[in-house]
Structure formats: structure tokens, C-alpha cells
Amino acid sequence: MTVTEVIEKLGLHVLTSKEVSDTKVTGGYTCDLLSDVIANSKTGYLWITMQTHQNVLAVAKLKDLAGIIFVNGRQPDKDIIQKANEEHIAVLSTDESAFSISGQLYQLLK
Amino acid sequence: MLKDYKADLHIHTCLSPCAEVRMSPATIVKRAKAIGVHILGISDHNSAENTQAALEAAHRYGVHVLPGMEVTSLEEVHILALFDTLESVLQLQEMVYQKLPGENDEETYGMQVIANADDEVLGFNQRLLIGATTLTVEEIVNKIRSLGGLAIAAHIDRESFSLISQLGFIPDDLALDALEISPALSYEDAVRRYSPSLPLIHSSDAHKEDEIGRCCTHFLIDDANIGEIRKALRGQEGRKILR
Numbered sequence: 001m002t003v004t005e006v007i008e009k010l011g012l013h014v015l016t017s018k019e020v021s022d023t024k025v026t027g028g029y030t031c032d033l034l035s036d037v038i039a040n041s042k043t044g045y046l047w048i049t050m051q052t053h054q055n056v057l058a059v060a061k062l063k064d065l066a067g068i069i070f071v072n073g074r075q076p077d078k079d080i081i082q083k084a085n086e087e088h089i090a091v092l093s094t095d096e097s098a099f100s101i102s103g104q105l106y107q108l109l110k
Numbered sequence: 111m112l113k114d115y116k117a118d119l120h121i122h123t124c125l126s127p128c129a130e131v132r133m134s135p136a137t138i139v140k141r142a143k144a145i146g147v148h149i150l151g152i153s154d155h156n157s158a159e160n161t162q163a164a165l166e167a168a169h170r171y172g173v174h175v176l177p178g179m180e181v182t183s184l185e186e187v188h189i190l191a192l193f194d195t196l197e198s199v200l201q202l203q204e205m206v207y208q209k210l211p212g213e214n215d216e217e218t219y220g221m222q223v224i225a226n227a228d229d230e231v232l233g234f235n236q237r238l239l240i241g242a243t244t245l246t247v248e249e250i251v252n253k254i255r256s257l258g259g260l261a262i263a264a265h266i267d268r269e270s271f272s273l274i275s276q277l278g279f280i281p282d283d284l285a286l287d288a289l290e291i292s293p294a295l296s297y298e299d300a301v302r303r304y305s306p307s308l309p310l311i312h313s314s315d316a317h318k319e320d321e322i323g324r325c326c327t328h329f330l331i332d333d334a335n336i337g338e339i340r341k342a343l344r345g346q347e348g349r350k351i352l353r
Contacts, residue, residue: 034278035269053185053246055277
């Protein structure tokens, strides 16, 4: 399943430009501690978090993640979105909680 | 003349809900004097209301106190702030109080005792000092620096409330003066593990009396103040960290 398909099925808001979103999603990981995401996420994962510090982008790039989903309607700074466009990392958001969106993504990918 | 000053720059008083009630400012200063610690950083969670008492006690006993605070950021990162003057730390406190939601629950988190230099209880702080502010690490560090203080990332080796646990790595553009390691790690192991681009300090993060001075940083400096310590951290004018 691609990021675009996940966006459609879960009704996510896309904060980056749309053409970067056809990456294949291999799984998901939900955590706000960046050290743990570095340790445990894998290539192609969608990362669900409420952490909007600019370091999230470097972690997503380092781990070659498919994208980041910010929960509870959290909006990252504009420079994060601009950098994400340059790095071809999908930055998405939802008004739902981490629990809810993780459950839905899990159902979709299982 | 340059001298070896032994500094424990991270100590909690009875104002921090997680510290022992016996950790009065005067008790801390007397203990430091007894065990030969020359410089103390008084750093309660999100408050500096016991720093005046600590400064007064320090004056009586001939120990140096740097008034400070351990601020909790929005990302739940602990940043240690240290200053030369009470006025500066109170300016930081003003900003922190505006951005610190919640009320303390003594049964759950502990008492937050405000004391004077004679070990008398002046009152209890009602704010949720153990909580997080809504300030980002950048906002906190920039405010500390604009007030002339030292901004130090606290206990970076800890798995909670540290810059590395919360944000994965040290953000490049953060204007920190130093990184602190906890007593859980030796100085040598810390250097090996982090290959730090910033100076490392070691401090006790004492919450109990017998923890004061269990880890210290030795500075070769001319006087016990922020400017001298900053020079030592940067290795300027012969000032340096001796371990």
C-alpha cells in the first residue's frame, strides 16, 4: 500500500506537496521519544507522533521512513514542511488521537 | 589567580516535590561546606523560590551558590539554567510561571516547601512544578542566554526527560553552553559514548542530602561566577575543566 492510498483511506491532511506521496508503506510506529524511534522504526514505516520539534525530520530521513503523521491536529512549523518537501518525506496530520489513528493504520496494513 | 573549584551545579531543594523535605537551602550549603564543594547550582523544577535563601546561607558559610532552575520544556526535556544573580533567575521564573499549567497535588507528587536561610518554612508553592511548560527547548535556551545565564542540557544519558531521549540527538542550532551527564555514567564513558561537540559537566542531581557532591566538575577558574565558568567550558584564557 502506498502513502497516497493510506491518506485516502484514513482521511489524513497532507501538509507536504502531493507528488512525494507514492512511497510504499511497510508498517507503522507510534512514539514521541525520538531516541526510541531511531532504535525501533524501520524503512518505509509511517511514524505517528505528537512531537513537532524539527528533529523529527532528521529522524525520518535517517530511518528512511515513508512519512510522519502528526496527531491531535498538531501543526509543525513551516520550515519543517519546507524541508520535508526537499527531502521527499510525506508530512501528514489528523485531528484524531495517536491511539485511534494507530488502530486504523494497523487494520489497514495487517 | 586561577584555582581548582569543585562544583556541583545541579541540586534540588525541598521546593522540588521529588526532593526530600530535609533538603533545605541551609542544609545543602552546610553539607557542601563540610564535604569541600565550592560552588553549588541550586536548580529546582520550574521554580527558583528557594534560591534567595540558598544565596543567604552561602554568604554565611562561605560557599558559592549560583541561583538557577531546571526548566521542563514542551518536549519534556530538562534544561539546567544557572545565573550570577537572583534578579536574572527571577526573570526566567516569570516566563516559566506564565507557561506552566496545573496545580500541585501534594499526596501524589510531594510537598513544595519554600524556606528561608534559617530553616523556617515560609510557605508552599501551589504550582505543578513537576509538570512541563509549554515552552520549546529553543525558547528556554534563548531566554537563559539573553539573561546572561548558562544553558545546559541536563542528564543527557537518562532515558527520560533528557534532550537525547526526547529529541534523539542534540539539535545543531541550539545555543547550549554544555551537556550534563548523570552520576549513572562515568566521565570517560560519556566521552566515549557521545563524542560530544559541547563541553561535558558531571553533577549530582541531588534530591537527598547524602547525594550532594556525589558527582562534581572541577573548574580551573579565577572566581566562582558564570563568566569564569563559561570561559572554562570554552577553554579560554587558561580557564578549563579539570574533571
